[in-house]
Amino acid sequence: MATPQHHTSAQGPVPGNPYGAAGGYGQAPAPAWNHAPVPGGYGAAAAANQAPRSCRACGGQSAEDFKVRSHVGVLIMMKFEHLNGPFCRACGIAVVRQMTTRTLCLGWWGPLSLVIFNPFTLVWNLLAYRKFSKLPPTTPAPGRTHLDTGPAVLRRPQAYVTLIPIAWAVWIISQALTHSS
Numbered sequence: 001m002a003t004p005q006h007h008t009s010a011q012g013p014v015p016g017n018p019y020g021a022a023g024g025y026g027q028a029p030a031p032a033w034n035h036a037p038v039p040g041g042y043g044a045a046a047a048a049n050q051a052p053r054s055c056r057a058c059g060g061q062s063a064e065d066f067k068v069r070s071h072v073g074v075l076i077m078m079k080f081e082h083l084n085g086p087f088c089r090a091c092g093i094a095v096v097r098q099m100t101t102r103t104l105c106l107g108w109w110g111p112l113s114l115v116i117f118n119p120f121t122l123v124w125n126l127l128a129y130r131k132f133s134k135l136p137p138t139t140p141a142p143g144r145t146h147l148d149t150g151p152a153v154l155r156r157p158q159a160y161v162t163l164i165p166i167a168w169a170v171w172i173i174s175q176a177l178t179h180s181s
Contacts, residue, residue, distance in 0.1 A: 055088035057095075059141025063088045068128050070099040071121040072106040073113020080117075088140075092132030094147035097156075100125045105158040108165035 055063040063086035070081040081102075083095055100122065107118035140146055153159050 053086040054141070055091050055138070056086055057091040058088060058138075058144045058146045060088035060091070060138030060146070062136055062138050064092065064131055064135055066092070066128050066131050067124075068092070068095045068099050069121045069124050070102045070107075071113060071117050072102070073108060073110030073118060074106075075110050078110060078113060078117065087132060088138045088146070089132055089135040090137070090146040090149060092135070093129065094149040096125050096129045096132065097150060097153050100129075100153050101156050101158050104153070104162040106161075108162060114165060114169070 053063045053065060054061055065084070065086040067085070068083050068087075072079040072081070081099070083099065085092065087095060103118060103121050103125070107121060108114050150156070
């Protein structure tokens with residue numbers, strides 16, 4: 001029985017390399033990538049060097065790239081939705097209002113949704129709202145318009161569907177406290 005051979009390459013021994021010292025199949029080894037990083041490459045430095053982002057909905061400048069979420073919980077099934085930016089101030093607020101209203105109306109109807117996922121989604125969208133509301137107002141690109149912001153979330157009737165599971169949870173807790181006394 002043959003034992004594995006240890007081959008050497010330009011960088012030193014390569015244990016168990018069945019292709020030999022070259023790169024494999026008799027080819028030269030791959031070149032080393034030891035060059036200096038390119039100025040304005042990846043990461044935070046690159047983001048600082050980029051031009052301002054434009055809104056994906058209206059094309060307005062000064063947009064923020066942030067994800068807006070929605071959650072639907074039905075008994076044991078759940079549906080997670082999100083919409084990635086960048087959005088300008090008006091379009092971002094419109095998306096947050098629409099998806100938050102959807103979450104308030106449809107997100108509470110499962111046990112894990114009630115306790116974990118829906119509250120997380122609402123807090124995330126609150127952060128998104130704060131981020132978009134700090135942006136300066138923009139003008140949409142020619143031939144395009146902002147998304148319709150509509151009324152505030154708490155002025156939409158669908159948002160008050162959330163009172164049903166909250167009332168139910170309060171009733172359950174009060175019953176548990178009453179029976180434990």
